[in-house]
Amino acid sequence: MCDKKAMICKLIGAKIAYYRNISGLTQGSLAKRSHISKSTLSRIERGNYNQSVTISVLIDIADALHIDLQLLMSFSDEEKRLYRHDL
Numbered sequence: 001m002c003d004k005k006a007m008i009c010k011l012i013g014a015k016i017a018y019y020r021n022i023s024g025l026t027q028g029s030l031a032k033r034s035h036i037s038k039s040t041l042s043r044i045e046r047g048n049y050n051q052s053v054t055i056s057v058l059i060d061i062a063d064a065l066h067i068d069l070q071l072l073m074s075f076s077d078e079e080k081r082l083y084r085h086d087l
Helices: 003-022 027-034 039-046 055-065 069-074 075-085
Strands: none
Touching: 003 039, 003 055, 003 069, 003 075, 027 039, 027 055, 039 055, 055 069
């Protein structure tokens, strides 16, 4: 995976972990609500997943967190600088 994609995956994963924590959910409970395994959720949160994670899975996670998918997929200027530094 290229550096930009890897950084975006890490940012999305960090946002999922953030919203999960402020919602008071464990990885196990969010995984169950999202219809994925706990190990899959763990990999997603760490940004250690490949391109096989579908938008459908991200929608399920956002729905389980009761947040709009856009919160996971949009980035602040500071976050964008993290993955644009090589451009």
